[in-house]
Amino acid sequence: MTGNAALTEEMTRLLDEHPREARENRFSASLCGEMAVMRLLHNGTKKKMTAGELSSRLSMTTSRVAAVLGSLEKKGLLERENDAVDRRCVLVSLTQAGEALCAQTGTKLSDIDLIGSHGQTFWHIPEKEEYLSHAFTSTFQLGEEAVLAERFGCPVVGNFRVRDVAAGGLGAPLVPYTEFLLYRSETEHTALQNIGGIGNITLLPAGCALSDVTAFDTGPGNMLIDAAIARITNGEKRYDANGAMAASGRVSAALLAQLMRDPYLSRRPPKTTGREHYGAAFVDGIFAAAKELSLPDADILATVTDFTAQTIAAAIRDFCAVRPARLIVGGGGSRNGTLMADIAAALPDVCVLTNEDLGFDGDAKEAVAFAVLANEAIFARCSNAPGATGARHGAVLGKITL
Numbered sequence: 001m002t003g004n005a006a007l008t009e010e011m012t013r014l015l016d017e018h019p020r021e022a023r024e025n026r027f028s029a030s031l032c033g034e035m036a037v038m039r040l041l042h043n044g045t046k047k048k049m050t051a052g053e054l055s056s057r058l059s060m061t062t063s064r065v066a067a068v069l070g071s072l073e074k075k076g077l078l079e080r081e082n083d084a085v086d087r088r089c090v091l092v093s094l095t096q097a098g099e100a101l102c103a104q105t106g107t108k109l110s111d112i113d114l115i116g117s118h119g120q121t122f123w124h125i126p127e128k129e130e131y132l133s134h135a136f137t138s139t140f141q142l143g144e145e146a147v148l149a150e151r152f153g154c155p156v157v158g159n160f161r162v163r164d165v166a167a168g169g170l171g172a173p174l175v176p177y178t179e180f181l182l183y184r185s186e187t188e189h190t191a192l193q194n195i196g197g198i199g200n201i202t203l204l205p206a207g208c209a210l211s212d213v214t215a216f217d218t219g220p221g222n223m224l225i226d227a228a229i230a231r232i233t234n235g236e237k238r239y240d241a242n243g244a245m246a247a248s249g250r251v252s253a254a255l256l257a258q259l260m261r262d263p264y265l266s267r268r269p270p271k272t273t274g275r276e277h278y279g280a281a282f283v284d285g286i287f288a289a290a291k292e293l294s295l296p297d298a299d300i301l302a303t304v305t306d307f308t309a310q311t312i313a314a315a316i317r318d319f320c321a322v323r324p325a326r327l328i329v330g331g332g333g334s335r336n337g338t339l340m341a342d343i344a345a346a347l348p349d350v351c352v353l354t355n356e357d358l359g360f361d362g363d364a365k366e367a368v369a370f371a372v373l374a375n376e377a378i379f380a381r382c383s384n385a386p387g388a389t390g391a392r393h394g395a396v397l398g399k400i401t402l
Helices: 003-017 020-024 026-043 051-058 062-074 096-105 145-152 161-166 176-183 223-232 241-247 253-259 280-292 297-319 337-346 362-378
Strands: 078-082 090-094 115-117 120-131 134-142 156-158 190-195 198-204 214-220 326-330 351-354 399-401
Touching: 026 051, 026 062, 026 078, 026 090, 026 096, 051 062, 051 090, 062 078, 090 096, 115 145, 115 362, 120 161, 134 161, 145 156, 145 399, 156 362, 176 190, 176 198, 176 362, 190 297, 198 297, 214 223, 214 297, 223 241, 223 280, 223 297, 241 297, 241 337, 253 280, 253 297, 280 297, 297 337, 326 337, 337 351
Parallel strands: 115 156, 190 326, 326 351
Antiparallel strands: 078 090, 120 134, 156 399, 190 198, 198 214
16 A cells, blocks of 8 residues: 555544544534525525525535524524425525624625634644654644635635644634733733633733733533533433523532543643543543443533533632633533533632623624734734743734635
8 A cells, every 4th residue: 555545544534533623613614604694695686595506606515504594594594485486496585583684784795804714623633643653733624715715805814723733832722812802901810711612711810911821721611511411312402501401400529520530631731622532432431430320310411510610610720820800701601501600609709700791792702803813914913822822932823815
């Protein structure tokens, strides 16, 4: 077998075994798809289109279009109807609420001067691993900037992680620069905790410079909670709405103690993690331990939810140089009432808030972050935080496509 053939075979095997990021980032990917569909139906000459037409116009797979349409329909932003001429043909269009939402944004394609595109992180191994007798780092983002530049007719900045990895960093997290600009306080130590699939924290000491900012992944965010309730309900539920099932159970001290022995939690920053660690095998271990302890389903979920809260508290206790006066929580986890209560209980001397409490839209946080990163790239300004990523120096992040 030639070297190229061996490499191809190895990469095929790895992608088959690790489709994690394709699912891990499904929220941000689906949100971009929803925006594209809504804009096309709102701004286009045809207000009613078939799924096939949307797939062709937007270069999306039919399965992706079907998922996006289903999501928009559940939100009351889109409706379906049979074609008056061919009843077998199903047309989709925006509802009044959908049209109003598009009109509210007030943005036309011609108004866009610059796009910052995170893309979809399909593969991210920022620390050297050995393949075929060679050790190397690797990171791969889906989403071709040239296609966006052609479609929107403006410059596009994307592939932000690579430059930081090349400088010896982890290529993550990327948001601390924007958090530094928006949330830095002259008088208060502030921490920002994002709870997506994975939890990550950014620490902004009072009066800090960008070089003082630290950030790292605290451990699991919603990933284990979502996986646990999906397994408990045989896939009927994908998340625990407001932590209702967890609230009905009791935290198992024995199971929680086992989970807190997870070696990732004691690793010193900078560090990053993902589904490769907190994936199916980790969930299998939770349920095996729960079975030995004869725990009911609600107790399992209560314990897993509290585990996320305790990892956040442990990260602050063990790795934050200063104790934050306030912890600002964002991401999907901020909508889980039980998880938020657990975090507050684990950090009784810290004021636990959400982005919305401060007047910021938590759903827009990453969109704002990558718009800022794109702007900084155009002006050749460094926008990584070496104290967060471990890079040897500051770097201008992103590749520019004109």
